[in-house]
Amino acid sequence: MPSRHLLKGFRCLKWGQPISTHVAKGYEWSIKPWWGEFRNKEHEQAFLRQHAPLVAGQLQLALLVWMFLLLIFAIPDYLTLGPGTDFFILLAMRLATSVLILALFVAVGFKAQLAVQGRWISLVEVVAISLFMLVYFYRPDILSWTITVTLLMILGVIALVPNRLKAAVPVAFYMAVLTALVLLYLGSLDESEFVGLLVIFSLPIGIGWAGALRANVLQRRQFALFQQSTQLNAELTREIEMRKRLQEQLQHQATTDALTGLNNRHQYQQLFARELSRSMRLRQPMSLGIIDLDHFKQVNDTWGHSAGDEVLRRVAQLCRDNFRDIDILGRLGGEEFVVLLPDTTQEQAIIVAQRFIETLANTPIDIGTRDIQVTATIGVVTRQPDETSLEGLIKRADDALYKGKEAGRNQVMPG
Numbered sequence: 001m002p003s004r005h006l007l008k009g010f011r012c013l014k015w016g017q018p019i020s021t022h023v024a025k026g027y028e029w030s031i032k033p034w035w036g037e038f039r040n041k042e043h044e045q046a047f048l049r050q051h052a053p054l055v056a057g058q059l060q061l062a063l064l065v066w067m068f069l070l071l072i073f074a075i076p077d078y079l080t081l082g083p084g085t086d087f088f089i090l091l092a093m094r095l096a097t098s099v100l101i102l103a104l105f106v107a108v109g110f111k112a113q114l115a116v117q118g119r120w121i122s123l124v125e126v127v128a129i130s131l132f133m134l135v136y137f138y139r140p141d142i143l144s145w146t147i148t149v150t151l152l153m154i155l156g157v158i159a160l161v162p163n164r165l166k167a168a169v170p171v172a173f174y175m176a177v178l179t180a181l182v183l184l185y186l187g188s189l190d191e192s193e194f195v196g197l198l199v200i201f202s203l204p205i206g207i208g209w210a211g212a213l214r215a216n217v218l219q220r221r222q223f224a225l226f227q228q229s230t231q232l233n234a235e236l237t238r239e240i241e242m243r244k245r246l247q248e249q250l251q252h253q254a255t256t257d258a259l260t261g262l263n264n265r266h267q268y269q270q271l272f273a274r275e276l277s278r279s280m281r282l283r284q285p286m287s288l289g290i291i292d293l294d295h296f297k298q299v300n301d302t303w304g305h306s307a308g309d310e311v312l313r314r315v316a317q318l319c320r321d322n323f324r325d326i327d328i329l330g331r332l333g334g335e336e337f338v339v340l341l342p343d344t345t346q347e348q349a350i351i352v353a354q355r356f357i358e359t360l361a362n363t364p365i366d367i368g369t370r371d372i373q374v375t376a377t378i379g380v381v382t383r384q385p386d387e388t389s390l391e392g393l394i395k396r397a398d399d400a401l402y403k404g405k406e407a408g409r410n411q412v413m414p415g
């Protein structure tokens with residue numbers, strides 16, 4: 001049965017449900033409200049593992065765009081600064097950052113898991129951002145442009161570079177504060193403008209955070225729903241299989257004799273009735289034999305009841321081995337078995353029964369401590385053309401069996 005908590009968790013993960021209600025209950029699949037990650041570490045790892053190839057692709061694209069923009073701005077640098085030291089310092093910064101970006105690009109290509117670990121991306125970002133500050137030093141002429149680019153970079157760090165929020169948000173803050181401090185240091189800002197710039201920079205951080213958080217939560221809810229429905233399906237499949245097995249067991253118990261595994265009275269009566277009507281309809285012969293072990297009481301008395309049980313099991317198996325698949329075997333009770341032989345004349349039935357008697361008499365039965373020999377008497381009858389009653393048939397076979405016992409046992413007696 002799917003657990004109560006699982007079902008509850010499943011219900012609470014509906015689309016559009018506020019994060020807070022989902023989180024408040026502390027369900028297995030709950031999501032951290034600020035970072036949009038699963039509280040459960042194993043679930044988070046499973047999510048990241050599954051998404052790693054996709055995230056790696058997105059990251060590689062973001063890195064390429066980043067590198068392209070970084071390098072393309074070397075052209076305006078050159079046009080403004082000319083081939084002087086300032087230009088080469090900025091170019092060195094652009095190239096060094098590009099190498100770093102390229103290294104991450106290649107590493108992620110080899111190992112997609114790096115893309116979801118966060119710290120490598122953050123490290124490259126922190127180094128690149130620190131180096132980028134050189135632009136403020138060497139290109140004060142484009143201060144407003146650079147601030148705009150920084151704003152976009154702050155947004156990009158959170159919203160465009162696929163990184164975990166927990167890693168991306170501190171990097172964005174680092175960039176905002178460092179930029180404001182550099183500008184304050186360079187004298188481009190006074191204290192109030194410094195505070196104003198921090199406020200302005202906090203806007204893309206907030207917007208990026210909110211957007212990325214929403215995407216994170218939606219992705220994880222989808223993942224959780226999928227996982228839970230997979231889990232539910234697996235549980236249901238297991239449950240169905242278990243019920244099927246149970247049903248088969250019950251069916252087996254209801255139709256077979258517990259000791260010998262042969263058809264029990266209820267079952268063989270049904271099968272016999274079907275066979276009887278088929279025999280009448282098609283006017284085919286049909287014979288029936290009752291097999292009764294001789295002096296079975298002595299077996300019990302001499303070797304014990306469990307040895308007697310073992311003999312009954314072995315004889316049942318011998319019946320299964322010796323009669324045809326279409327013959328229907330049952331345990332009549334005690335040490336008596338019954339066999340119905342479809343499409344079999346009296347002569348054929350006597351031959352078959354005789355063969356069984358001989359096989360049994362010549363088969364030593366292992367009762368654990370030793371081998372013993374048992375014999376049986378069989379009363380055999382064949383349905384008369386006008387005979388329609390099963391009870392009548394069994395009664396006649398029983399009478400024949402009785403005669404066989406009287407006549408000395410270990411023989412086939414036709415009735």
Ligand SMILES: Nc1nc2c(ncn2[C@@H]2O[C@H](COP(=O)(O)OP(=O)(O)OP(=O)(O)O)[C@@H](O)[C@H]2O)c(=O)[nH]1
Pocket residue numbers: 259292293294295296297298300304305306307308309312333334335405409
């Ligand atoms: N071990 C064992 N014995 C059983 C079972 N059912 C019946 N019996 C025994 O089978 C014996 C049948 O004895 P009787 O009816 O006197 O028949 P018999 O000794 O075989 O003698 P004949 O049939 O006349 O040759 C009894 O001792 C029963 O207790 C069973 O399930 N297990």
